Amino acid sequence: MAAEVIYGDQLALSLRQEMKEEVTALKEKGIVPKLVVVLIGDDPASKSYVSGKQKAADFIGINSELITLVDTTSEQALLDLIEQLNNDESVNGILVQLPLPDQINEQAIIEAISPEKDVDGFHPISIGRMLTQQDTFLPCTPFGILTMLQSKNIEIAGKHAVIVGRSNIVGKPVGQLLLNEHATVSYCHSRTKDLKAMTKQADILIAAVGREEMIDASFIKPGAVVIDVGVNRTEAGTLTGDVDFESAKAVASYITPVPKGVGPMTITMLMKNTIKAAKNHHTKK
Numbered sequence: 001m002a003a004e005v006i007y008g009d010q011l012a013l014s015l016r017q018e019m020k021e022e023v024t025a026l027k028e029k030g031i032v033p034k035l036v037v038v039l040i041g042d043d044p045a046s047k048s049y050v051s052g053k054q055k056a057a058d059f060i061g062i063n064s065e066l067i068t069l070v071d072t073t074s075e076q077a078l079l080d081l082i083e084q085l086n087n088d089e090s091v092n093g094i095l096v097q098l099p100l101p102d103q104i105n106e107q108a109i110i111e112a113i114s115p116e117k118d119v120d121g122f123h124p125i126s127i128g129r130m131l132t133q134q135d136t137f138l139p140c141t142p143f144g145i146l147t148m149l150q151s152k153n154i155e156i157a158g159k160h161a162v163i164v165g166r167s168n169i170v171g172k173p174v175g176q177l178l179l180n181e182h183a184t185v186s187y188c189h190s191r192t193k194d195l196k197a198m199t200k201q202a203d204i205l206i207a208a209v210g211r212e213e214m215i216d217a218s219f220i221k222p223g224a225v226v227i228d229v230g231v232n233r234t235e236a237g238t239l240t241g242d243v244d245f246e247s248a249k250a251v252a253s254y255i256t257p258v259p260k261g262v263g264p265m266t267i268t269m270l271m272k273n274t275i276k277a278a279k280n281h282h283t284k285k
């Protein structure tokens with residue numbers, strides 16, 4: 001039997017509709033959530049992501065501002081901008097699009113953003129809070145994946161989740177969120193000896209590598225849930241995931257497509273975090 005496809009774009013739309021109503025109600029109380037996105041350089045993939053985010057913000061009624069800087073911007077200039085945004089009472093969320101050019105230390109930038117405005121959930125304080133299961137901004141892609149699993153009532157507790165990829169923004173935190181939901185979690189990466197032997201054990205398989213269709217049916221246990229995080233641009237210019245969708249679909253129980261899978265959910269959770277930041281700011285005043 002073919003897997004059920006979990007369409008992130010459809011779930012994203014219904015969540016955005018709910019958020020739009022919530023923002024309308026907040027505005028009646030004088031609260032207007034505001035997100036500032038800082039984009040350095042003119043990488044086409046980054047631009048496409050940023051425009052998706054702006055569309056979502058417009059739809060929901062979130063005030064979003066894009067600051068574009070040249071790719072020769074110095075680390076100090078970016079730190080100064082962040083300080084200014086940290087001190088700006090009207091700004092609730094700050095996102096600096098990654099990756100950054102070589103002259104800028106990424107970790108220094110992530111740590112400069114006020115944890116109260118860290119809607120990406122990348123600050124060490126946010127990560128520490130996630131690890132210790134305190135209230136925080138969850139990183140958007142892992143949060144989106146969890147929301148997709150929950151939307152289908154997919155059982156996580158006691159299941160073996162295998163994550164392929166251990167980046168700070170996707171692999172590591174998605175494993176942590178699934179651990180918090182009581183999964184047994186294994187991480188695989190470029191030094192893993194026998195990848196297929198690992199992925200074959202997965203009840204929930206998360207592919208977050210960035211290699212075009214590297215996971216085909218032969219890596220998947222029949223009936224597994226397959227979440228494809230990869231967004232790869234092919235030579236032909238189309239988008240494809242880390243999973244060979246057609247072959248995987250024949251053995252999995254659930255599968256996410258690319259595009260229209262995890263990507264739109266990442267953006268949606270960013271909006272959710274921005275609304276949360278605005279509400280937090282208001283209750284603190």
Ligand SMILES: NC(=O)C1=CN([C@@H]2O[C@H](COP(=O)(O)OP(=O)(O)OC[C@H]3O[C@@H](n4cnc5c(N)ncnc54)[C@H](OP(=O)(O)O)[C@@H]3O)[C@@H](O)[C@H]2O)C=CC1
Pocket residue numbers: 141164165166167168169170171188189190191192195208209210211229230231232262263264266267
């Ligand atoms: N849909 C969405 O919302 C998002 C999608 N993405 C996409 O997800 C993918 C991953 O992104 P990101 O985590 O930032 O990428 P990174 O490049 O930071 O991490 C890739 C990970 O894959 C591992 N890896 C590389 N080659 C292999 C291999 N042959 N076998 C096993 N593991 C391997 C690396 O291992 P090692 O650590 O040993 O180097 C690393 O941990 C990309 O396609 C990206 O575009 C990213 C963010 C959001």
Ligand SMILES: Nc1nc(=O)c2c([nH]1)NC[C@@H]1CN(c3ccc(C(=O)N[C@@H](CCC(=O)O)C(=O)O)cc3)C=[N+]21
Pocket residue numbers: 048049052095096097098099120140141231239258259260261262263264266267
């Ligand atoms: N500070 C920061 N935060 C991020 O969250 C962040 C980042 N930097 N840098 C880059 C990655 C990548 N990422 C994506 C988000 C949405 C889609 C997405 O919506 N993709 C659509 C397709 C979009 C298209 O057509 O180009 C889809 O999968 O359907 C993709 C990729 C967020 N990232």
